[in-house]
Amino acid sequence: MDGSVGGERLATLVRMSEGAPRVRFAPSPTGYFHVGGARTALYNWLFARRLGGQFVLRIEDTDRERSDPAWTDGILSALRWLGIDWDEGPIHQSERRAGYEAAARRLFAEGRAYACDCTPDEVRARTAGNPVPGYDGHCRARGLEPGPGRALRFKVPDEGTTVVCDLVRGDVEFANATIEDFVVQKSNGDALFVLAVVVDDLDLRITHVVRGEEHLPTTPKAVLLWEALGDGRPLPVFAHLPILVNEQRQKLSKRRDKVAVEDYRDAGYLPEAMVNYLALLGWAPADGREVLTRDELVAEFRLEDVNRSPAFFDLKRLGHFNGVYVRALGDDAFLAASRPFLEAPDVPFAGRLDDQVLARLAPLAKERVATLSEVPDLVAFAFVEPFDPDPGAYDKAIAGDDAAPEILERFLAGLDTVPFGADGLRSVLTGVADALGRKLAKAQAPVRVATMGRPIGLPLFESLEVLGEATVRARVGAALARRRGEG
Numbered sequence: 001m002d003g004s005v006g007g008e009r010l011a012t013l014v015r016m017s018e019g020a021p022r023v024r025f026a027p028s029p030t031g032y033f034h035v036g037g038a039r040t041a042l043y044n045w046l047f048a049r050r051l052g053g054q055f056v057l058r059i060e061d062t063d064r065e066r067s068d069p070a071w072t073d074g075i076l077s078a079l080r081w082l083g084i085d086w087d088e089g090p091i092h093q094s095e096r097r098a099g100y101e102a103a104a105r106r107l108f109a110e111g112r113a114y115a116c117d118c119t120p121d122e123v124r125a126r127t128a129g130n131p132v133p134g135y136d137g138h139c140r141a142r143g144l145e146p147g148p149g150r151a152l153r154f155k156v157p158d159e160g161t162t163v164v165c166d167l168v169r170g171d172v173e174f175a176n177a178t179i180e181d182f183v184v185q186k187s188n189g190d191a192l193f194v195l196a197v198v199v200d201d202l203d204l205r206i207t208h209v210v211r212g213e214e215h216l217p218t219t220p221k222a223v224l225l226w227e228a229l230g231d232g233r234p235l236p237v238f239a240h241l242p243i244l245v246n247e248q249r250q251k252l253s254k255r256r257d258k259v260a261v262e263d264y265r266d267a268g269y270l271p272e273a274m275v276n277y278l279a280l281l282g283w284a285p286a287d288g289r290e291v292l293t294r295d296e297l298v299a300e301f302r303l304e305d306v307n308r309s310p311a312f313f314d315l316k317r318l319g320h321f322n323g324v325y326v327r328a329l330g331d332d333a334f335l336a337a338s339r340p341f342l343e344a345p346d347v348p349f350a351g352r353l354d355d356q357v358l359a360r361l362a363p364l365a366k367e368r369v370a371t372l373s374e375v376p377d378l379v380a381f382a383f384v385e386p387f388d389p390d391p392g393a394y395d396k397a398i399a400g401d402d403a404a405p406e407i408l409e410r411f412l413a414g415l416d417t418v419p420f421g422a423d424g425l426r427s428v429l430t431g432v433a434d435a436l437g438r439k440l441a442k443a444q445a446p447v448r449v450a451t452m453g454r455p456i457g458l459p460l461f462e463s464l465e466v467l468g469e470a471t472v473r474a475r476v477g478a479a480l481a482r483r484r485g486e487g
C-alpha cells in the first residue's frame with residue numbers, strides 16, 4: 001500500500017505547504033505526555049511557524065473513562081516547558097458533542113450512514129472466517145431508524161480505492177472493499193474518534209494533518225468522512241510521522257521505556273536540548289548538522305523531508321545533546337537552571353547552600369554533567385555537614401591502600417610550602433607522587449576521597465581551592481587520624 005512522493009504529486013504537495021497552513025496538535029489526555037507526542041507537536045509547530053501559519057491545540061477527551069483533566073494540565077505544562085506555544089485552543093472535544101451528533105444525523109439523512117442494531121457477538125458469529133475482516137453490512141438494507149441501542153455505520157463504497165496523499169509516505173491507496181462499514185456513532189450516542197476528528201478538522205479549517213504513523217490505517221475512513229461532510233473542501237495534506245523505537249528496535253512503550261516528557265524535565269534535561277533532539281527524530285538538515293537553535297529549526301525544518309524509517313530514541317545521544325546545551329549556558333544561567341535540583345527537599349545539604357561557593361563551583365560542574373539532576377551530587381562535598389567520605393570509597397582508597405597514610409601526611413605537610421590554590425595543590429601532590437613513585441592519578445585517590453568523599457567528581461585541585469584551606473586541612477587530618485586509629 002506504499003506509494004512514493006515524486007514528480008507532480010510532490011510539487012503539488014509542496015506548493016500546498018507554502019500558503020499559511022493551519023495545523024493542529026490533538027493529544028488524548030489519557031496518560032503522561034509521551035515523547036512521541038512531543039515530537040508530533042514540535043513538527044506541527046515548526047511547520048506552522050516557518051510558514052506563518054496557525055497551530056491549534058485540541059484536547060481529544062472523548063473517551064470519558066480514560067481522560068482526566070490532570071493529564072491535560074500535564075500536557076499543557078510540558079508544551080510550555082518545551083516552548084511550543086499555540087495560537088488557538090485548547091479546544092476540548094468533550095464540549096463539542098453537538099457538532100458530532102449533527103454530523104452523524106447528516107450522514108444518516110443523506111444516506112451515507114445507516115442504523116445498526118447488531119451486537120458484537122452477532123457480528124462475530126456471522127463473520128468468523130470471512131476473507132475480509134470486520135462488519136459484513138448486515139443492516140445496510142434493513143432500513144432501521146436511528147435510536148437508542150442503535151449504532152450508525154458509514155456506508156463504505158464497495159468499489160474503488162481511497163487514496164491518502166501523504167507528505168511522508170507518498171500516495172497510500174486502500175481498496176474500499178477492504179474497509180468495513182465502520183461505526184461513526186456508538187449505540188450510546190457517543191461519536192467515534194474518527195468522526196470527531198474529521199468534524200473538528202473541518203470546523204477548524206485544518207490544512208495539514210501531521211500525526212503519528214499509528215493513525216495511518218484509520219486515515220482512509222477519515223478521507224471518506226471528509227468527502228461526505230466537507231462540502232467539496234479540499235482534503236487536508238497528511239503527514240504520518242515514523243514511529244519511535246528503542247535500542248532493541250521495539251516501539252517505545254510506557255511499560256518498557258522512559259517515555260514521559262515530564263520525566264525528562266524532572267531529570268534535568270534542558271528544554272532547548274530536548275527540542276533539538278526531538279526535531280532530529282525523523283528529520284535532519286541537508287548538511288547533517290546536529291546542533292540547531294530553535295530559530296534555525298524553524299527556518300530549516302521541512303515536513304516533506306521527514307523520512308519513513310522508524311526513528312531510534314537514543315538516550316545516550318539525548319544525554320550528549322543535553323551536555324552540549326548545558327555547557328553552552330552562561331554560569332548564571334547554569335546555576336539558575338540547577339536551582340530546583342539543588343533546593344529539592346531530598347538533597348542532603350538542604351538549607352546549607354552558600355551562593356558564593358556555588359558560583360565558584362558552577363563553571364566546574366557545568367563541564368561535567370549530562371543532566372542537571374547530577375549537579376547536587378557533584379557539589380555535595382562543599383555543603384554537607386558533618387562531612388564523611390563515602391564508606392565504600394574510604395575502604396578502597398584509604399583503608400585499602402597501604403600508601404594512603406603517607407600520601408595524606410605528605411600532602412598535609414606540603415600545604416605549608418605553597419600559597420593555597422589549585423596550582424600550589426597540584427604541585428604539592430605531584431611532588432608526593434614523584435617521591436613515592438606513583439602516578440599522579442593514583443596519588444590523588446586518597447586525597448580526593450578524604451576531602452570530597454568520592455573517587456570521581458569535579459576536578460580535584462580546583463574544587464579544593466573552593467573548599468578553602470582550613471576545611472581541606474581538617475578533612476585530610478581527620479582521614480589520616482581515622483586511618484591511623486584503624487592501624
Ligand code: GLU
Pocket residue numbers: 025026027028060197210211212215
Ligand atoms: N488523539 C490522537 C492521539 O493522541 C491524535 C489524533 C490525530 O492527530 O488525528 O494519538
